[in-house]
Amino acid sequence: MATTIYQSIKLAMVSLFKGKYPAYDVFCEEITKTQNDEPEPDLEDYIFLDIIPAGSATVDAEHTDRRVLVDASIHTRSESNADYLTISQEVDDLLRPVFRFEDGGEARAITVPDVACKVVDRVLHCTFTLAFRDSIQEPPPLPYMETLDTSVKPI
Structure with missing residues:
Protein backbone atom coordinates (compact mmCIF):
# COMPACT_ATOMS: atom_id res chain seq x y z
CA MET A 1 0.00 0.00 0.00
CA ALA A 2 1.24 3.46 -0.89
CA THR A 3 2.04 5.81 1.96
CA THR A 4 2.66 9.01 -0.05
CA ILE A 5 1.11 10.61 -3.11
CA TYR A 6 4.36 9.91 -4.99
CA GLN A 7 4.17 6.20 -4.23
CA SER A 8 0.53 6.17 -5.36
CA ILE A 9 1.55 7.76 -8.66
CA LYS A 10 4.42 5.29 -9.05
CA LEU A 11 2.21 2.24 -8.46
CA ALA A 12 -0.40 3.51 -10.91
CA MET A 13 2.25 4.27 -13.56
CA VAL A 14 3.83 0.82 -13.26
CA SER A 15 0.40 -0.83 -13.50
CA LEU A 16 -0.58 1.31 -16.49
CA PHE A 17 2.58 0.53 -18.46
CA LYS A 18 2.57 -3.18 -17.53
CA GLY A 19 -1.03 -3.37 -18.72
CA LYS A 20 -0.19 -1.78 -22.07
CA TYR A 21 3.15 -3.57 -22.58
CA PRO A 22 2.92 -6.93 -20.78
CA ALA A 23 6.02 -8.36 -22.53
CA TYR A 24 8.22 -5.49 -21.27
CA ASP A 25 10.01 -5.37 -17.93
CA VAL A 26 8.81 -2.25 -16.08
CA PHE A 27 11.14 -0.74 -13.47
CA CYS A 28 10.87 2.29 -11.25
CA GLU A 29 13.64 2.42 -8.67
CA GLU A 30 16.57 0.71 -10.34
CA ILE A 31 17.19 -1.79 -13.08
CA THR A 32 18.76 -4.56 -11.02
CA LYS A 33 19.81 -6.54 -14.07
CA THR A 34 22.17 -3.73 -15.13
CA GLN A 35 23.94 -3.48 -11.79
CA ASN A 36 26.37 -6.24 -12.81
CA ASP A 37 29.48 -5.57 -14.87
CA GLU A 38 27.97 -7.50 -17.75
CA PRO A 39 24.30 -6.84 -18.56
CA GLU A 40 22.13 -9.92 -18.80
CA PRO A 41 21.04 -10.83 -22.34
CA ASP A 42 17.30 -10.97 -21.56
CA LEU A 43 17.10 -7.24 -20.77
CA GLU A 44 16.09 -6.04 -24.22
CA ASP A 45 12.55 -4.72 -23.97
CA TYR A 46 12.10 -2.60 -20.87
CA ILE A 47 10.50 0.57 -19.53
CA PHE A 48 12.17 2.57 -16.77
CA LEU A 49 9.88 5.09 -15.04
CA ASP A 50 11.70 7.95 -13.36
CA ILE A 51 9.27 9.77 -11.06
CA ILE A 52 10.72 13.03 -9.72
CA PRO A 53 8.93 15.36 -7.27
CA ALA A 54 9.54 18.70 -9.01
CA GLY A 55 7.98 21.14 -6.59
CA SER A 56 5.48 21.90 -3.88
CA ALA A 57 3.97 25.34 -3.28
CA THR A 58 1.72 26.32 -0.40
CA VAL A 59 -1.59 27.75 -1.58
CA ASP A 60 -3.15 28.15 1.85
CA ALA A 61 -3.33 26.26 5.12
CA VAL A 70 7.81 11.65 -15.12
CA ASP A 71 10.28 10.29 -17.67
CA ALA A 72 9.36 6.94 -19.23
CA SER A 73 12.52 5.54 -20.82
CA ILE A 74 11.53 2.82 -23.26
CA HIS A 75 14.01 0.47 -24.90
CA THR A 76 13.16 -2.10 -27.56
CA ARG A 77 15.26 -4.91 -28.91
CA SER A 78 15.06 -3.47 -32.44
CA GLU A 79 16.08 0.07 -31.41
CA SER A 80 14.18 1.15 -34.52
CA ASN A 81 13.02 4.75 -34.93
CA ALA A 82 9.90 3.46 -36.71
CA ASP A 83 9.04 1.33 -33.64
CA TYR A 84 9.75 4.29 -31.35
CA LEU A 85 7.40 6.51 -33.38
CA THR A 86 4.62 3.96 -32.94
CA ILE A 87 5.32 3.57 -29.22
CA SER A 88 5.44 7.35 -28.68
CA GLN A 89 1.90 7.64 -30.10
CA GLU A 90 0.72 4.74 -27.93
CA VAL A 91 2.22 6.33 -24.80
CA ASP A 92 0.61 9.66 -25.66
CA ASP A 93 -2.77 7.94 -26.07
CA LEU A 94 -2.22 6.03 -22.82
CA LEU A 95 -1.56 9.14 -20.71
CA ARG A 96 -3.51 11.96 -22.26
CA PRO A 97 -5.84 13.64 -21.62
CA VAL A 98 -6.26 12.27 -18.08
CA PHE A 99 -4.04 10.12 -15.86
CA ARG A 100 -6.10 8.28 -13.21
CA PHE A 101 -4.86 6.74 -9.99
CA GLU A 102 -5.95 5.97 -6.45
CA ASP A 103 -4.55 7.78 -3.44
CA GLY A 104 -5.49 6.66 0.05
CA GLY A 105 -8.65 4.97 -1.21
CA GLU A 106 -9.74 8.05 -3.16
CA ALA A 107 -9.94 8.10 -6.95
CA ARG A 108 -7.83 10.92 -8.41
CA ALA A 109 -7.54 12.24 -11.96
CA ILE A 110 -4.90 14.63 -13.29
CA THR A 111 -5.04 16.32 -16.67
CA VAL A 112 -1.87 15.72 -18.68
CA PRO A 113 -1.63 18.64 -21.12
CA ASP A 114 1.31 17.33 -23.16
CA VAL A 115 3.76 14.47 -23.55
CA ALA A 116 7.17 15.17 -25.12
CA CYS A 117 9.01 12.27 -26.78
CA LYS A 118 12.55 12.02 -28.13
CA VAL A 119 15.11 9.31 -28.82
CA VAL A 120 18.45 9.60 -27.02
CA ASP A 121 21.14 6.89 -27.28
CA ARG A 122 18.69 4.41 -28.87
CA VAL A 123 16.20 4.83 -25.98
CA LEU A 124 12.81 6.55 -26.34
CA HIS A 125 12.12 9.10 -23.60
CA CYS A 126 8.50 10.18 -23.06
CA THR A 127 8.45 13.05 -20.57
CA PHE A 128 5.49 14.80 -18.99
CA THR A 129 4.58 16.75 -15.86
CA LEU A 130 1.73 15.99 -13.49
CA ALA A 131 0.56 19.24 -11.88
CA PHE A 132 -2.19 19.04 -9.27
CA ARG A 133 -3.55 20.53 -6.06
CA ASP A 134 -3.38 18.39 -2.94
CA SER A 135 -5.71 18.97 0.01
CA ILE A 136 -4.22 18.58 3.45
CA GLN A 137 -6.64 17.15 5.94
CA GLU A 138 -6.05 18.84 9.25
CA PRO A 139 -7.09 17.09 12.46
CA PRO A 140 -9.99 18.81 14.23
CA PRO A 141 -8.79 21.64 16.45
CA LEU A 142 -8.47 21.00 20.14
CA PRO A 143 -11.08 22.68 22.37
CA TYR A 144 -10.18 26.04 23.85
CA MET A 145 -9.09 26.18 27.45
CA GLU A 146 -11.86 26.99 29.87
CA THR A 147 -11.86 30.08 32.11
CA LEU A 148 -8.97 30.10 34.51
CA ASP A 149 -9.64 31.50 37.99
CA THR A 150 -6.63 33.23 39.53
CA SER A 151 -6.00 35.13 42.71
CA VAL A 152 -3.28 37.69 43.08
CA LYS A 153 -1.98 38.80 46.47
CA PRO A 154 -1.05 42.45 46.82
CA ILE A 155 2.58 43.15 47.65
Missing part, protein backbone atom coordinates in the same frame (compact mmCIF):
# COMPACT_ATOMS: atom_id res chain seq x y z
CA GLU A 62 -5.28 23.40 3.54
CA HIS A 63 -3.93 23.19 -0.03
CA THR A 64 -0.58 22.53 -1.70
CA ASP A 65 0.17 22.69 -5.42
CA ARG A 66 2.46 19.84 -6.46
CA ARG A 67 4.39 19.04 -9.63
CA VAL A 68 5.78 15.61 -10.50
CA LEU A 69 8.04 15.09 -13.51
